[in-house]
Amino acid sequence: MNIWIIIGIGVVAIVGVCYAIYKRKINHAREQQRLTLTQNISHELKTPVASIRGALETILMHPDMDEEQRKQFIERAYQQSGRLANLVEDISTINKLDTQTDFYTRLQLDLHTVVENVVQDLSLRAMQAGAAITHNIPKHLIISGNYTLLYSIFHNIVDNALNYVEKAEISIQLINQDPANLYFSISDNGQGLPNEALAHIFERFYRVDKGRSRKVGGTGLGLSIVKHAVIFHGGNITAVNRQEGGLEYKFSLARRSK
Amino acid sequence: MAKQRILIVDDEEDICMILSYSLQKAGYDTLVAHSAEEALELLQSPNSLIASSPIDLILLDIMMGEMSGLEMAEKLRSDIGYRESGIGIPPIIFLTALSDEDTVLQGFKLGADDYISKPFRIAEVLARVAAVLRRTEARRQQGDEAIRQEGENCIVFEGIVVNKADMSLKVDGEAVVMTRKEIELLCYLLTHRGQILSREHLLKNVWDSNGFVLERTVDVHITHLRRKLGQYGKRIVTKSGYGYMFSV
Numbered sequence: 001m002n003i004w005i006i007i008g009i010g011v012v013a014i015v016g017v018c019y020a021i022y023k024r025k026i027n028h029a030r031e032q033q034r035l036t037l038t039q040n041i042s043h044e045l046k047t048p049v050a051s052i053r054g055a056l057e058t059i060l061m062h063p064d065m066d067e068e069q070r071k072q073f074i075e076r077a078y079q080q081s082g083r084l085a086n087l088v089e090d091i092s093t094i095n096k097l098d099t100q101t102d103f104y105t106r107l108q109l110d111l112h113t114v115v116e117n118v119v120q121d122l123s124l125r126a127m128q129a130g131a132a133i134t135h136n137i138p139k140h141l142i143i144s145g146n147y148t149l150l151y152s153i154f155h156n157i158v159d160n161a162l163n164y165v166e167k168a169e170i171s172i173q174l175i176n177q178d179p180a181n182l183y184f185s186i187s188d189n190g191q192g193l194p195n196e197a198l199a200h201i202f203e204r205f206y207r208v209d210k211g212r213s214r215k216v217g218g219t220g221l222g223l224s225i226v227k228h229a230v231i232f233h234g235g236n237i238t239a240v241n242r243q244e245g246g247l248e249y250k251f252s253l254a255r256r257s258k
Numbered sequence: 259m260a261k262q263r264i265l266i267v268d269d270e271e272d273i274c275m276i277l278s279y280s281l282q283k284a285g286y287d288t289l290v291a292h293s294a295e296e297a298l299e300l301l302q303s304p305n306s307l308i309a310s311s312p313i314d315l316i317l318l319d320i321m322m323g324e325m326s327g328l329e330m331a332e333k334l335r336s337d338i339g340y341r342e343s344g345i346g347i348p349p350i351i352f353l354t355a356l357s358d359e360d361t362v363l364q365g366f367k368l369g370a371d372d373y374i375s376k377p378f379r380i381a382e383v384l385a386r387v388a389a390v391l392r393r394t395e396a397r398r399q400q401g402d403e404a405i406r407q408e409g410e411n412c413i414v415f416e417g418i419v420v421n422k423a424d425m426s427l428k429v430d431g432e433a434v435v436m437t438r439k440e441i442e443l444l445c446y447l448l449t450h451r452g453q454i455l456s457r458e459h460l461l462k463n464v465w466d467s468n469g470f471v472l473e474r475t476v477d478v479h480i481t482h483l484r485r486k487l488g489q490y491g492k493r494i495v496t497k498s499g500y501g502y503m504f505s506v
Contacts, residue, residue: 039356051270054272054380055272055276058380062279076275
């Protein structure tokens with residue numbers, strides 16, 4: 001009998017030690033990730049701040065600057081302050097998703113309404129860009145979820161397509177459903193993305209075209225928020241290049257998530 | 259004295275505009291590149307190494323598109339063109355939002371002359387630019403002590419003594435017979451030491467030519483000059499495709 005007790009304790013001890021080592025490794029990796037993210041956030045915030053301060057300092061230093069030039073500097077400072085505002089907003093969202101998910105409450109929502117709202121809100125921009133957004137989401141598609149986050153999922157993906165694809169044709173579709181989950185696809189008819197990029201696009205501050213991203217006021221966090229929001233709703237998401245050309249996002253959402 | 263030229267490398271257009279404005283107001287000439295790749299093309303083009311328009315300082319961001327500012331600095335250091343020319347890479351000031359210790363140390367390891375964090379105060383950038391340029395100029399003058407101008411017409415470099423007035427050349431004490439053009443060419447090379455001079459440039463400035471003298475003539479004179487300078491002949495360096503240079 002004694003030998004079994006000893007073996008039993010031994011096994012428990014070994015399992016305990018393995019678990020402790022595993023936990024430490026995970027924590028270290030998470031710490032590294034957090035450090036990198038902190039550095040990235042710091043860098044991303046400092047950049048527009050430097051532009052704003054630089055523009056304003058220049059104006060203050062040269063009171064004899066000509067009107068046209070002064071206007072230019074002021075406009076730049078204003079634009080950059082908008083960029084800064086967007087960044088602060090997105091960083092706050094990511095932070096909450098990271099650390100305080102219970103901040104986001106869940107309600108019974110109709111996804112048809114959510115998607116209709118997104119399309120409605122983006123319709124002016126779509127029209128100006130010569131783009132078209134369509135969807136086939138049926139009415140009364142009920143999900144237990146958070147409105148803001150669900151809205152972000154559909155909004156951010158469509159927003160990307162509008163920004164990076166000329167005269168985009170964007171299609172939002174419910175492609176499948178089962179008792180537990182809903183399956184969606186959002187696709188466009190653009191260039192798609194290089195394969196190496198596909199693996200990284202959901203990473204924070206990852207951009208394929210940095211210059212373009214800045215021009216359209218991108219924060220680099222849009223898709224990261226999408227991914228977090230999808231996970232919050234018990235699903236997962238991937239991006240693939242379509243055979244017929246263009247990019248397709250495929251994701252699932254649980255009807256009931258915790 | 260010609261205005262000093264500063265190359266600004268940053269993928270943020272606004273920053274380039276802001277820095278350009280203030281630097282120009284402070285009396286510098288500015289050039290802008292929005293990526294490390296673009297900057298390298300500018301720096302490695304013949305125009306940068308040639309007499310007329312060298313770049314005197316680089317303000318370099320770190321986080322940019324494909325190639326980072328750090329990678330660019332490393333590439334410059336190992337660029338053969340700059341090593342051979344004897345000019346040396348222009349001094350580099352990193353100007354970046356990345357201010358963590360590791361990056362700063364790496365910057366200095368790669369030969370940075372200074373490191374400024376964003377957001378920056380423009381007055382501070384101007385002050386540091388001036389300081390680095392002063393240091394670099396002082397260093398260059400120290401190196402120049404090898405060459406002295408004695409009086410109006412006499413140039414001395416190590417064992418070479420050229421006298422423009424009496425058209426004489428002494429190499430390590432020994433008199434060498436020279437033609438007028440050879441003396442003028444040698445003087446020009448010496449007073450523009452460290453700069454690459456194209457045949458065209460030499461034809462215009464030493465021969466005062468309007469096309470009646472061939473570029474081949476320049477080559478022949480260089481050959482004669484090299485021979486006559488004895489051990490110092492190898493100081494006249496050929497930069498294939500670009501021109502000649504007296505290397506210090």
